[in-house]
Amino acid sequence: MCVALPGLAISTEQGQLTGQGLEGFYRAGRRTLSRCQVRVAGREPIAVQGRTIAADRARFVGALRASPGSGPDPDVVVERIRHADGMERITLHSAASRPLRLPVEVALGTDLADLGTIASGRAGPELPASVHDSGLRWSGTGASASVTADPPPTDALASAGLLRWEFEVLPGNTVTVELRVQMGGAGPVRAVGRAATSPLAPARAIGDHPGVQALLHTSIEDLQALLLRDPAHPADTHLAAGVPWRCGMAPAEALAAARMTLPLGTRLAVGTLRTLARTQLLAPGPGAGMIPGPRRDAGPHLPPTCTGTEATLLFPVLLAEARCWGLSQQETAELLPAAERCLAWLRTSLGDGTYLSDPYSAGPVRCETQAHAHRAALLGADLLDACGRPGGDGLRQWARQLRVAFRAEFWLEDRSGGRPAAARAPDGRFVTQLGAAAAQLLDTGLLGGGRYAPGLLDRVQTEQLARLLGSPPLDSGWGLRGLGVKERGYNPFGHRAGAVRVQETAIAVAGLAAAGYEKESTSLLKGVLAAAETFGHRLPEMYAGEQRTDGSTPLPHVAACRPSATAAAAGVLLLTTLAGIRPDVPASTVTLRPVRSAPLGELGLTGLRVAGAPFSVRVSRLGLAMVEEAAEGLQLGV
16 A cells, blocks of 8 residues: 555555555545556566555565567566555566567456445446547546556547557666546546655664664655645644545544654644644533544444544643643643543533543443543643643642542452452443453553553552553553453454554553563563564554464554554554653753663654654663754753
8 A cells, every 4th residue: 555645555565556456546535547557578577576666655576578589588677666646657678689669558447436335346437538738537436546657558449448559668768658647627636645744753763673763764764755735724733544545534533543642742732733723512511512523343242332432532631731741821721722622521411420421322431542531631620731721730639539440440450469340330330351452441541740641550450450450361472452351342453352453562561661560561562562563564453362372474454454543553652652742841851761671672762742842852772762863952851
């Protein structure tokens, strides 16, 4: 897959686009070209290699023998460079000993179907083509697409969808054909991440571990490929959820990914917050202040959950932490009213109760929802106080009540030390299955002064949860399983029932490290890094939760997005966690709490952003961190 949203190209390793399955060029979710088959001298080149060379480009190489009687060796190499923006460059390299006359033809076609229709197997037949400019054109209901060629073809057959050329190629020379695919009425794709104004800093990693440099580079590249602009407000950018299934905004995932990428600057956070603030429900009623979001399957033991709840609680958290990383006072003031409405929704939804439930169902009260709400209350209160707004004391008081109640009522005691309940039903019964969602209890959030907010669990409970997350039932050796292998309903491919979701594993790694449980954190970290190597450092959204053994590799998940916004952002979080960067830009300080065991050896991170300026840090093999570059006036805190 080549991605530069809104452009996308999906191919097999063979390189020929045959129109089968999802193959083709896409723009804004519609297939603009489904078939692009090259023949040279009447034959298809034999595929030699197909590989991704960047997030938005793939290279395919084929070979054929064009000189009769010249022996068995191929003497023409056909190279195809395919770009997500709709451009394909076809180059023929001749190694023949004499000049060659090479007829080249490209067979083209499309159905102009949307991605969802294609994925469900309901795409219609190819549309008839017409000769247009120096290529072909197709028109359907409400859409059209065209392909232009440079140099112009010597012949174009609309009935067969063929473009033809006749080339004279001297020994050792090359000829090139460039095709450009374009949707009718739309200009060339200009990916946000390829612009000079990309909101993500081009950070780099170096170190003893051979995978850190590639992981950070690929993660940032994937994030840039998934960037989208708000059409009505082009200065505001946000991340699509993932390719190919979720090429649009998913509020909870967009906020979570923007939060994990704060070390790359605050501009993505600002764009995401502005975009979602414009969707906030303002009409009076129980939903006033909520950020709408779709429902999400929650696995075999819980009903679907409303991601709007998670997004609404993440909004003030992202704003508060972005302020710590250097969000300007003006931008904070601009977004503060929307955050206040989110916090008002939280207080209204709670009423006189202690726990926050799903506002659109009478289902169980979920463990991770309480973690989201508790974090939003504490960081929201910190934000309100810093901006001179009322309401902080009330949020802190409720957070204290929740901690007392949660520690007593959500903790299930047993002979092994106990565990947090996944949820509590209205009749008081517990959903006892333990999974990766419990890692949210360790993600407490960053307050001013480089401090982490208190968690819902006490010290003994936190220690027990750390032990459970690092135990074989949950730690697959490739990362954290969504559900423990001993739990009823476990399925290694269950996307909420046993598969390893990279985002949840990264949250667990960061939370365990912050709480001081480096052994468990390191085990999960090394598992994800090992998995990343098998995926070419382009981490998928999830993969199967089968146990790692000697010589094994993680099994890909058929429904996973790759690249995925949260998985790519998790790569940033995993590496920056090792340096323990805790900024408080309003107080002009930054505190470093590196992982003391230095599990990856020496690590250097350059080109990060704190206070809008480059920030570089190095962690030695002894686990000591040193700032090498920082904004003027930024002091190292204690």
